[in-house]
Amino acid sequence: MRKLLILMVSAVGLFLFYFTFQAAAAVFYTDWDLPDAGEQDENVPRVVLITNETDHPFWRDVAAGAEKKAGELNVDLDVSGIYGSNTEDFLRKIEIAIYSKVDGIIVQGLDNEKFKELTKLKAASYGIPVLTVAHDVPKEESLRKTYIGSDQFEAGELLARELLEDMGTTGEVILMMDSEPEYFQRQRLEGVEHVLAGYPDIEMIEAKIGDREQGLSTVNDLLNHFPQATSFLAVNASFTEELVKEIETRRKVDPYYIYTFDEERGAYALLESGKIDGVVEQSPEDMGQLSVELMSDWLQKDSQPLDIEGYFTEVSIVKDLNGQ
Amino acid sequence: MRHLQKKIWLLAIVVLIIMVIIWISLTYYNQKMQDQYNQILERYLVMNELNMLSQETVASLNAYLLDPSDANFRTIERRKNRMGQLYDEVTAFRNTDNESELTNYTNLTVSLVEMTERSVNFQISGEIETAKSALNEAIHIADYVSEMRLSVIDKELRTYDIFYREMIDRSEKLTELGVWLLMTIILMLLFFTYWFSLRITKPLEKLTESAKRLSKGQFDREIEADSKDETAILAGTFEQMRININNLFIETKQKARLEAELQESKYLLKESQLLSLQSQINPHFLFNTLNTLSKKAYIEGSEETSDLLVSIADLMRYNLRHMDKPTALHEELHVLKQYIQIQKARYTDRLTFITEIDESCLGIQIPGMTLQPIVENAIIHAVEPSEDGGTILFRVRQALNHVVIEVEDNGPGMTEEKIEMLKDARAVTSEKGTGIGFKNVVQRLKLFNASDEVVDIQSKIGHGTKISLYILKERSDMTYDQSSHSG
Structure with missing residues (x-):
């Protein structure tokens, strides 16, 4: 009886001791998962990538490529963009980057006076090199070091040739663009026009959406104005989806030749469903990678000049994902 | 603490x-x-x-x-x-x-x-x-x-x-x-x-338990306390006390026994003294009366009666005088002869008393009244019960360190147990005779000789009894005299 009691007491004691120590260990276990303090390496260049529409697949790919390269080259890359495409906020980001004295700015080119002033005056006065990515601005207006992205002129040409092939040499081609088309849109337009100029039977109509003078406040108006159109080229890709929807409400989409760029979110989905006929595919990841690489090179070997004309990434036309 | x-x-x-x-x-x-x-x-x-x-x-x-x-x-x-x-x-x-x-x-x-x-x-x-x-x-x-x-x-x-x-x-x-x-x-x-x-x-x-035991008088169990603190000290002192008490207890017991023994010997002496005192009832009156009776008997022509009365008177005188101190053997013998004469008058032919005495031994000192009780015993046990009477042989002889006094009769004898009892002086004093029993004699002889080897009894049923008394020729001390004087 007495033995049993002792056994029980010691069992309870052991039990209590075990849990007490367990609890004590849990309480006094000091492994705070805090970041390491002060990596004071001043030599790591701080580079900012600023884009519009950061949640856009295209720009996500750009950022991903840039980050990948930054990791490889030991560059402190800060991807800082805005959702949507508010110009004011966008410029603000650039300004903050400049005042924050980053070592380099990689930015989506914006054909805007303020942008040009920022890059030309502010960035230059702080000695910060600016590279444009994906969308260029005129080199003499922005004092950008170089441009990394698709050759938009070539992309336009590519698109025009594809159109000729599909549509033939006669037809009414609507070129959809902003009311004040940006530089990259103008380059694309030039490319298209350069090819189609040799075909007199093709009528090119520059549809500046949002332009009051032309009476084109929305895509909706486009169909009313140009009922004879046989094909649409979305120079500004963001009009594509709206256009397709608009056409679908009236008649079949099939007879129209619709081409767009991969900046359009739903471009591939539309292509897959056969509603559009071709997408110009750019290489956003390559752009990101190349831009960071060039920036890193520039920052480390200051003397080596960059090609002011730009470094072009691959452009191709995707016709049909199903291979038809 | x-x-x-x-x-x-x-x-x-x-x-x-x-x-x-x-x-x-x-x-x-x-x-x-x-x-x-x-x-x-x-x-x-x-x-x-x-x-x-x-x-x-x-x-x-x-x-x-x-x-x-x-x-x-x-x-x-x-x-x-x-x-x-x-x-x-x-x-x-x-x-x-x-x-x-x-x-x-x-x-x-x-x-x-x-x-x-x-x-x-x-x-x-x-x-x-x-x-x-x-x-x-x-x-x-x-x-x-x-x-x-x-x-x-x-x-x-x-x-x-x-x-x-x-x-x-x-x-x-x-x-x-x-x-x-x-x-x-x-x-x-x-x-x-x-x-x-x-x-x-x-x-x-544990200590409490031990204390309880002690209070019940159990002093023989050790007190133990398996600790190293004050209780151990307490237990130690307690244990010491127990040992002391136990020792005292045993000592007291021994003393009591000794005391009892001493008391007994004193009592024996007192008894003999008392007996002698009892016989001293106006001894001079009795003595003078006996002498007067003797003279009267003599005048009346009864010479034999006169002699007997003289013998009794002598015997009495001797008893009065010599009870508490040693006397010479010849004196004792004289008194014994007077006694025999008296007994002869009683038993006439039935009593045959033979003496074999080594004269050289007669000067030795012996306690008074030692021979008469032995002989009296012999007469009582050997002569009196028998119709034909009996013979008593009284012998005094030399031994190496002792003088041996032997009293031998041809009576019925006694059993071994009786012999042992007598030897140990345990027998109850006989009511018959002079009253000073065998036991008394043996005890006094033991004290006198300062030794236990004073008496030897040889007896066989139907063949008589022989009692030998051993008296030391040279006594080492005089304890007997002193003790008897003081008593």
Whole structure:
């Protein structure tokens, strides 16, 4: 009886001791998962990538490529963009980057006076090199070091040739663009026009959406104005989806030749469903990678000049994902 | 009570130490937590202060541009310096997580300071408009500082999110630990208290038991206490007491026995004295009467009666005189002959008394009244019961160290047991005869000889009895005389 009691007491004691120590260990276990303090390496260049529409697949790919390269080259890359495409906020980001004295700015080119002033005056006065990515601005207006992205002129040409092939040499081609088309849109337009100029039977109509003078406040108006159109080229890709929807409400989409760029979110989905006929595919990841690489090179070997004309990434036309 | 005190102290100290350890560790833990909290809080405060100072710097710049006084200029300078200090402090907060945000933040403040300086310089050099536009830029930058502060703090919050969660988790675990600790301590205390009290009370219990035994008079069991404290000392002294009492007890018992023995010998002597005294009832009167009777018998012509009366008178006189001191053997013999004469008158032919006496032995000293009782016994046991009477042989002879006095009869003899009883002087005094029994004689002889070897009895049923008395020729001391005189 007495033995049993002792056994029980010691069992309870052991039990209590075990849990007490367990609890004590849990309480006094000091492994705070805090970041390491002060990596004071001043030599790591701080580079900012600023884009519009950061949640856009295209720009996500750009950022991903840039980050990948930054990791490889030991560059402190800060991807800082805005959702949507508010110009004011966008410029603000650039300004903050400049005042924050980053070592380099990689930015989506914006054909805007303020942008040009920022890059030309502010960035230059702080000695910060600016590279444009994906969308260029005129080199003499922005004092950008170089441009990394698709050759938009070539992309336009590519698109025009594809159109000729599909549509033939006669037809009414609507070129959809902003009311004040940006530089990259103008380059694309030039490319298209350069090819189609040799075909007199093709009528090119520059549809500046949002332009009051032309009476084109929305895509909706486009169909009313140009009922004879046989094909649409979305120079500004963001009009594509709206256009397709608009056409679908009236008649079949099939007879129209619709081409767009991969900046359009739903471009591939539309292509897959056969509603559009071709997408110009750019290489956003390559752009990101190349831009960071060039920036890193520039920052480390200051003397080596960059090609002011730009470094072009691959452009191709995707016709049909199903291979038809 | 040093030891018991020590034990109690030990218990108290053990408890205290446990408490202190727990207290210290909890305090330490708390302090650490507090430090962490403070550290983080300080970061926020410092970061925030930098931002506030940026706004104030811009405000003071504005004030300066409106009123370019020295006081305003000094305010700007003071704020700029303070910003420099804070810049250093905030820079120290850099870690891998917040590096880019924090660098942007601090650099923005640097840009602000630079812009402020530029504005001030333009103002000093009189380019008011440029100074104004610089102020505008400074306001912009201050705005950006504010914005960047938010993202820095946002980042901080995200970084320390795990930490906060862990803190909450820890505090829950702390409560848990408290419960466990409480239970463990309770158990430990109960155990220790039980153990200590057992160590104190167990020896006491044993001691109490021993005391009970002692009080019941059991002095022979050892008192034990298996402890090393005061109870052990108590048990030791107790044990010593027990041994002493036990020894005293045994000693007293022995003494009592000795006392009893002594008392007995004294009693024997007293008895013989008493008996002799009994026979002293007006002895002179009896003696004179006997003499008168003797003369009367003689005058009346009864010579034989006259002689008998003379014998009795002599016998009485002897008894009166010599009872308590040794006499010469021949004197004793004389008295014995008188006695025999008296007995002859009684038993006439039935009693045959033969003596064989070595004359050289007659000078030896023997206690008075030793021979007569032996012979009397012989007459009583051997002559009186027999119709034909009996023969008694009385012999005195020399031995090596002794004179041997033998009284031999041809009576019925006695059993071995009777012999042993007589030898040990255990037999009850015979009521017959003179009353001074065989036992008395033997005892006195033993005392006289200072030896137990004084009597030998040889007897066979139907063949008579022979009693031999051994008297030492040379006695070593005179104890008998002394004791008899004093008695």
